[in-house]
Amino acid sequence: xxxxxxxxxxxxxxxxGSALSVVFFTNIVHSALALIVTFLGIAGIYLTLHAxxxxxxxxxxxxxxxxxxxxxxxxxITRGDGKMAxxxxxxxYKYTAAIVVTTLFGVIxxxxxxxxxxxxxxxxxxxTIGDLAEILLADYVIPFELAAILLxxxxxxxxxxxxxxxxxx
Amino acid sequence: MEFLNNIFVxxxxxxxxxxxxxxxxxxxxxxxxxxxxxxxxxxxCTLAALFYVLWERKLAGYIQYRxxxxxxxxxxxxxxxxxxxxLLTKEDVVPSEADKIVHLMAPVFIFVPTxxxxxxxxxxxxxxxxxLNLGVFYLIAVTSLSTIPIFMGGWGSNNKYSLLGxxxxxxxxxxxxxxxxxxxxxxxxxxxxxxxQGIVEAQSQVWFVLLQPIxxxxxxxxxxxxxxxxxxxxxxxxxxxxAGIYTEYSGMKWALFxxxxxxxxxxxxxxxxxxxxxxxxxxxxxxxxxFLIKTHLLFSFFIWIRWTFPRIRVDQLMHFGWKFLVPxxxxxxxxxxxxxxxxxxxxxxx
Numbered sequence: 270x271x272x273x274x275x276x277x278x279x280x281x282x283x284x285x286g287s288a289l290s291v292v293f294f295t296n297i298v299h300s301a302l303a304l305i306v307t308f309l310g311i312a313g314i315y316l317t318l319h320a321x322x323x324x325x326x327x328x329x330x331x332x333x334x335x336x337x338x339x340x341x342x343x344x345x346i347t348r349g350d351g352k353m354a355x356x357x358x359x360x361x362y363k364y365t366a367a368i369v370v371t372t373l374f375g376v377i378x379x380x381x382x383x384x385x386x387x388x389x390x391x392x393x394x395x396x397t398i399g400d401l402a403e404i405l406l407a408d409y410v411i412p413f414e415l416a417a418i419l420l421x422x423x424x425x426x427x428x429x430x431x432x433x434x435x436x437x438x
Numbered sequence: 439m440e441f442l443n444n445i446f447v448x449x450x451x452x453x454x455x456x457x458x459x460x461x462x463x464x465x466x467x468x469x470x471x472x473x474x475x476x477x478x479x480x481x482x483c484t485l486a487a488l489f490y491v492l493w494e495r496k497l498a499g500y501i502q503y504r505x506x507x508x509x510x511x512x513x514x515x516x517x518x519x520x521x522x523x524x525l526l527t528k529e530d531v532v533p534s535e536a537d538k539i540v541h542l543m544a545p546v547f548i549f550v551p552t553x554x555x556x557x558x559x560x561x562x563x564x565x566x567x568x569x570l571n572l573g574v575f576y577l578i579a580v581t582s583l584s585t586i587p588i589f590m591g592g593w594g595s596n597n598k599y600s601l602l603g604x605x606x607x608x609x610x611x612x613x614x615x616x617x618x619x620x621x622x623x624x625x626x627x628x629x630x631x632x633x634x635q636g637i638v639e640a641q642s643q644v645w646f647v648l649l650q651p652i653x654x655x656x657x658x659x660x661x662x663x664x665x666x667x668x669x670x671x672x673x674x675x676x677x678x679x680x681a682g683i684y685t686e687y688s689g690m691k692w693a694l695f696x697x698x699x700x701x702x703x704x705x706x707x708x709x710x711x712x713x714x715x716x717x718x719x720x721x722x723x724x725x726x727x728x729f730l731i732k733t734h735l736l737f738s739f740f741i742w743i744r745w746t747f748p749r750i751r752v753d754q755l756m757h758f759g760w761k762f763l764v765p766x767x768x769x770x771x772x773x774x775x776x777x778x779x780x781x782x783x784x785x786x787x788x
Binding site (some may be wrong): 272296298299301305321322325326328329332333334336337340341344396397398 | 465517537540570571572576578579580582583585586589593601604605608609612632736
């Protein structure tokens with residue numbers, strides 16, 4: 270068997286297993302930690318697709334930054350020693366969740382089946398970073414900058430909301 | 439001379455050829471080489487930590503005008519070995535209310551980002567275990583993972599001091615990662631490559647510490663904060679938090695945290711040498727000797743900082759990071775960008 274295939278199956282197993290653990294763990298901290306493993310597994314799958322830059326971004330942004338945000342949230346909001354039933358009060362809506370998840374699953378499957386997957390035979394560029402820079406900063410510079418402005422606005426907004434109030438009236 | 443310079447490259451080649459003649463298929467040669475590299479990296483890591491634990495105590499003694507460890511062996515040089523044996527034979531205490539798995543996994547996982555980071559560091563010409571195209575970016579990505587085991591340790595111990603220490607550590611490491619990354623960006627802008635070997639080779643004429651002095655200072659400060667060392671050692675501030683995240687750790691588990699701290703400091707020094715101080719470039723001596731000398735000097739500089747400055751407060755830490763270092767590093771990138779543009783294109787009328 271091809272080593273890429275073995276790597277793919279191993280990584281999918283890790284990713285899906287830890288994703289299931291996120292849902293089934295009863296302690297919210299364990300769920301958060303399992304989520305980090307899921308992120309890393311996805312980074313591994315990107316690596317098997319030769320998307321090394323994307324894999325590094327996945328590790329940096331998801332496993333390194335977003336998971337830390339989640340962890341911070343958990344440290345501030347946990348109740349009852351992190352038991353899911355007491356901390357995550359939205360966890361009770363089983364039927365609503367089932368409908369939402371089934372719809373999402375259906376939509377994603379529909380698009381996966383409808384997409385005509387083509388196999389690229391051209392050789393991969395060695396300099397992925399340079400090519401990406403060209404696409405992001407030349408061809409699509411306006412959407413890229415708009416996204417940056419949007420993020421800055423969101424951050425400033427969050428700071429304004431969270432700022433301590435001086436001289437409350 | 440040429441032979442000494444490449445001695446480790448030759449050794450790697452020799453192992454590779456021997457494995458091939460023993461009848462290994464190319465894939466298994468690669469797998470075996472990965473194991474060899476891993477063992478080498480772990481060896482460097484452990485030896486560096488063992489040496490620098492003692493070196494720090496010696497240097498601290500010198501700075502504070504006292505002898506430091508001087509009883510075991512010649513001039514106290516066996517002190518660390520004795521300490522290691524003591525830590526190995528100590529009873530392993532797990533708090534009864536602790537989250538046991540998370541508590542036990544934290545000191546194991548703390549080594550993952552450390553070993554991953556060491557994989558790309560060029561110890562000499564052609565002496566990186568893996569020479570990635572994305573070198574710098576990869577290093578930033580894997581070191582950003584090091585906050586997670588610290589959080590695990592703080593949470594899993596189920597102790598208020600541990601949790602407070604973990605919160606401080608996470609906040610501090612996330613805040614100071616930004617100026618750290620920005621300070622490295624200046625160098626990347628000049629060289630136009632993320633490959634660590636390329637960055638070292640670009641410094642054959644002039645070290646980047648001369649072209650990027652502000653970035654180097656920001657790097658030193660942010661790196662001290664990233665490794666949680668004084669004056670930024672708030673996560674384990676003894677006077678407030680007993681020992682912070684390490685409060686409930688004893689014996690070998692504590693030793694692993696300790697080892698990882700020194701390995702991380704070694705990586706940070708090696709990274710500083712690679713990015714700003716010319717890496718393995720230098721006259722007369724073989725490249726890897728130069729690399730070790732420079733890393734040693736930078737490491738000693740970090741020790742000097744630690745034993746000179748008092749610990750700062752949490753609010754001072756955050757204000758300094760966000761209101762001073764981040765804007766300064768952004769300004770540095772801006773100026774570097776303009777400088778690089780002018781250097782490449784001229785001023786137009788000139």
